[in-house]
Amino acid sequence: xxxxxxxxxxxxxxxxxxxxxxxxxxxxxxxxxxxxxxxxxxxxxxxxxxxxxxxxxxxxxxxxxxxxxxxxxxxxxxxxxxxxxxxxxxxxxxxxxxxxxxxxxxxxxxxxxxxxxxxxxxxxxxxxxxxxxxxxxxxxxxxxxxxxxxxxxxxxxxxxxxxxxxxxxxxxxxxxxxxxxxxxxxxxxxxxxxxxxxxxxxxxxxxxxxxxxxxxxxxxxxxxxxxxxxxxxxxxxxxxxxxxxxxxxxxxxxxxxxxxxxxxxxxxxxxxxxxxxxxxxxxxxxxxxxxxxxxxxxxxxxxxxxxxxxxxxxxxxxxxxxxxxxxxxxxxxxxx
Amino acid sequence: xxxxxxxxxxxxxxxxxxxxxxxxxxxxxxxxxxxxxxxxxxxxxxxxxxxxxxxxxxxxxxxxxxxxxxxxxxxxxxxxxxxxxxxxxxxxxxxxxxxxxxxxxxxxxxxxxxxxxxxxxxxxxxxxxxxxxxxxxxxxxxxxxxxxxxxxxxxxxxxxxxxxxxxxxxxxxxxxxxxxxxxxxxxxxxxxxxxxxxxxxxxxxxxxxxxxxxxxxxxxxxxxxxxxxxxxxxxxxxxxxxxxxxxxxxxxxxxxxxxxxxxxxxxxxxxxxxxxxxxxxxxxxxxxxxxxxxxxxxxxxxxxxxxxxxxxxxxxxxxxxxxxxxxxxxxxxxxx
DNA sequence: CTGAAAGCGCTTACAG
DNA sequence: CTGAAAGCGCTTACAG
Numbered sequence: 001x002x003x004x005x006x007x008x009x010x011x012x013x014x015x016x017x018x019x020x021x022x023x024x025x026x027x028x029x030x031x032x033x034x035x036x037x038x039x040x041x042x043x044x045x046x047x048x049x050x051x052x053x054x055x056x057x058x059x060x061x062x063x064x065x066x067x068x069x070x071x072x073x074x075x076x077x078x079x080x081x082x083x084x085x086x087x088x089x090x091x092x093x094x095x096x097x098x099x100x101x102x103x104x105x106x107x108x109x110x111x112x113x114x115x116x117x118x119x120x121x122x123x124x125x126x127x128x129x130x131x132x133x134x135x136x137x138x139x140x141x142x143x144x145x146x147x148x149x150x151x152x153x154x155x156x157x158x159x160x161x162x163x164x165x166x167x168x169x170x171x172x173x174x175x176x177x178x179x180x181x182x183x184x185x186x187x188x189x190x191x192x193x194x195x196x197x198x199x200x201x202x203x204x205x206x207x208x209x210x211x212x213x214x215x216x217x218x219x220x221x222x223x224x225x226x227x228x229x230x231x232x233x234x235x236x237x238x239x240x241x242x243x244x245x246x247x248x249x250x251x252x253x254x255x256x257x258x259x260x261x262x263x264x265x266x267x268x269x270x271x272x273x274x275x276x277x278x279x280x281x282x283x284x285x286x287x288x289x290x291x292x293x294x295x296x297x298x299x300x301x302x303x304x305x306x307x308x309x310x311x312x313x314x315x316x317x318x319x320x321x322x323x324x325x326x327x328x329x330x331x332x333x334x335x336x
Numbered sequence: 337x338x339x340x341x342x343x344x345x346x347x348x349x350x351x352x353x354x355x356x357x358x359x360x361x362x363x364x365x366x367x368x369x370x371x372x373x374x375x376x377x378x379x380x381x382x383x384x385x386x387x388x389x390x391x392x393x394x395x396x397x398x399x400x401x402x403x404x405x406x407x408x409x410x411x412x413x414x415x416x417x418x419x420x421x422x423x424x425x426x427x428x429x430x431x432x433x434x435x436x437x438x439x440x441x442x443x444x445x446x447x448x449x450x451x452x453x454x455x456x457x458x459x460x461x462x463x464x465x466x467x468x469x470x471x472x473x474x475x476x477x478x479x480x481x482x483x484x485x486x487x488x489x490x491x492x493x494x495x496x497x498x499x500x501x502x503x504x505x506x507x508x509x510x511x512x513x514x515x516x517x518x519x520x521x522x523x524x525x526x527x528x529x530x531x532x533x534x535x536x537x538x539x540x541x542x543x544x545x546x547x548x549x550x551x552x553x554x555x556x557x558x559x560x561x562x563x564x565x566x567x568x569x570x571x572x573x574x575x576x577x578x579x580x581x582x583x584x585x586x587x588x589x590x591x592x593x594x595x596x597x598x599x600x601x602x603x604x605x606x607x608x609x610x611x612x613x614x615x616x617x618x619x620x621x622x623x624x625x626x627x628x629x630x631x632x633x634x635x636x637x638x639x640x641x642x643x644x645x646x647x648x649x650x651x652x653x654x655x656x657x658x659x660x661x662x663x664x665x666x667x668x669x670x671x672x
Numbered sequence: 673c674t675g676a677a678a679g680c681g682c683t684t685a686c687a688g
Numbered sequence: 689c690t691g692a693a694a695g696c697g698c699t700t701a702c703a704g
Contacts, residue, residue, distance in 0.1 A: 006697055017675045022699060032700095033673055056401065056457045057697035059392045060680045067435070067456070075424060081417035088411060088438060097456060099403070099435040102424060119391045120403070120433065258620050265626060283620060284594050290601060290626040342681055353691045358683060369689055393681035396696045 005049040013045045069117035070100040071127045086304025107132045124311045146314035160322040162307040166196045169328035170203035177248045186239045186246035191222035200252045232259035254281035276336035292333035341385040349381045405453035406436040407463045422640025443468045460647045482650035486643045496658040498643040502532045505664035506539035513584045522575045522582035527558035568595035590617035612672035628669035
């Protein structure tokens with residue numbers, strides 16, 4: 001690679017010091033009162049040599065890299081990918097770049113990512129936490145590293161986050177099923193200690209209780225993400241063909257819903273006649289299913305944008321804590 | 337943020353020069369023959385102070401950032417997101433990070449991204465080109481910036497790329513339709529100058545010709561990405577309810593296929609009885625459609641991995657050009 | 673209005 | 689075996 005042209009090259013060409021070049025190219029010619037002709041010459045030389053400032057050098061000096069680190073569960077998951085896109089756009093507006101990493105819901109991987117990205121001197125993080133990541137949160141706090149949590153957070157730790165009001169979102173969904181007249185309502189959620197998921201289950205139970213609807217113990221199912229298909233097939237079988245079959249199902253994530261719908265397809269069950277369905281998150285699959293699926297939609301754009309804005313505030317030294325529990329939208333289709 | 341601990345801090349604590357600290361911490365104590373006790377003390381101090389090297393400073397010195405820039409059409413598109421994940425993992429194995437950007441198929445945006453990332457001194461690019469990006473390719477070549485194209489490439493420019501053998505992939509798909517006995521076969525592709533897309537159309541025409549099958553002019557449709565839904569609805573209507581309805585459809589991308597399937601759902605058409613379908617790329621929607629969709633699957637993992645490997649070779653100064661046209665897999669389901 | 677110089681945190685010939 | 693020093697490409701007080 002050709003050696004890049006540096007400030008020095010311009011300075012030499014024009015016959016001034018690098019200081020002047022720096023001032024002019026950074027628009028400080030007024031406050032530094034650089035001579036007008038000199039400024040013009042400098043700009044001309046910069047253009048002629050096609051000068052591109054070395055951000056690494058700037059960063060070393062300034063301590064700012066204008067890069068934010070995004071840690072999601074899996075960038076290949078549409079939820080993460082969609083958020084990433086929003087964050088990219090919002091960051092770009094503020095001249096920030098995004099480097100990303102996937103934790104696979106694994107706290108150790110997340111730790112590694114944080115360490116690596118910190119060494120790269122990123123200015124701050126947007127993180128979708130894994131389970132057992134309390135130590136990470138504490139570390140970031142203690143070292144005063146700006147960060148904003150998205151999607152997941154721990155209710156008892158006082159940090160900035162932009163998340164969903166999962167309780168309300170799930171409650172509204174289950175309530176919709178109830179109001180449609182369904183009584184035997186099951187739910188499938190991840191087996192996870194993550195608060196935002198537990199809130200969905202809590203809302204399900206609360207809604208049934210509030211409406212005095214009976215909840216059989218084996219209607220509230222937890223599946224493991226690392227063997228999702230097997231767990232889903234087994235539990236769908238039980239829920240739909242067991243002794244006490246449900247007539248409606250709340251599927252608490254996009255991947256859970258997709259697997260559930262696949263099962264329904266295979267068994268040629270009719271929705272909503274044989275079983276009503278309500279899903280969480282968005283996926284093309286909801287629209288494409290022969291019976292478009294009612295689902296709880298998260299305000300992705302808002303989550304992404306607000307997270308970036310909150311992070312940039314922190315980076316700028318503003319200590320204000322941002323804690324948002326945004327509202328979901330219940331998108332009613334034909335499945336219940 | 338607390339001032340980070342630097343080499344100097346360790347040097348002071350131990351009472352040696354930063355040179356020694358650098359040697360030891362970079363595993364050069366043998367070739368530099370650093371005294372063993374000193375080395376031990378240095379490592380102890382580094383651990384005690386929780387020293388984290390500043391990669392920015394290293395980068396400034398070495399000219400390497402161990403970061404690769406990934407430019408895709410849209411990180412929110414599952415195709416891009418899946419590739420991004422593979423690239424992330426492969427890059428991580430080699431201690432590289434990934435910063436990404438979405439071009440939205442817009443050459444100017446792609447240019448901006450390239451410029452910005454170059455200023456950030458990334459070591460090389462993996463790029464899914466837009467149309468009209470010849471200038472970008474030339475620029476990167478002239479400046480000897482390592483890059484590898486994925487998915488798309490221009491056949492007449494001699495650069496490294498990892499792509500699909502789109503002609504063969506599409507040919508196999510159309511041939512499958514023919515062998516299933518379909519005669520009235522339509523195709524919907526993007527209206528685009530991109531070579532990889534044009535190859536798909538060329539293969540479609542060639543296959544029909546090879547089998548002496550008549551091709552009506554209005555069976556080979558091009559839609560515009562920026563008004564995809566409208567175009568799809570209109571053309572699906574014509575293709576299926578027009579004067580010369582088709583009995584099979586080749587939908588040449590995941591988004592095209594999803595829109596086509598939605599139309600079919602709305603019209604309550606039966607697949608494959610009313611119309612047989614073959615899709616391109618992968619999407620959950622193919623499995624979830626009531627009639628699982630036969631599709632042409634790209635070897636995503638291989639594309640991503642090979643692209644990273646090819647790029648790292650270039651970064652390491654190996655001039656060997658990598659040009660791969662990988663084979664797709666025809667995944668036969670029930671839709672044709 | 674301008675230049676010489678220090679410094680960001682590293683690495684690495686060079687001298688001893 | 690070890691240290692002093694230069695340098696990567698910038699920015700910015702300081703002195704004039």
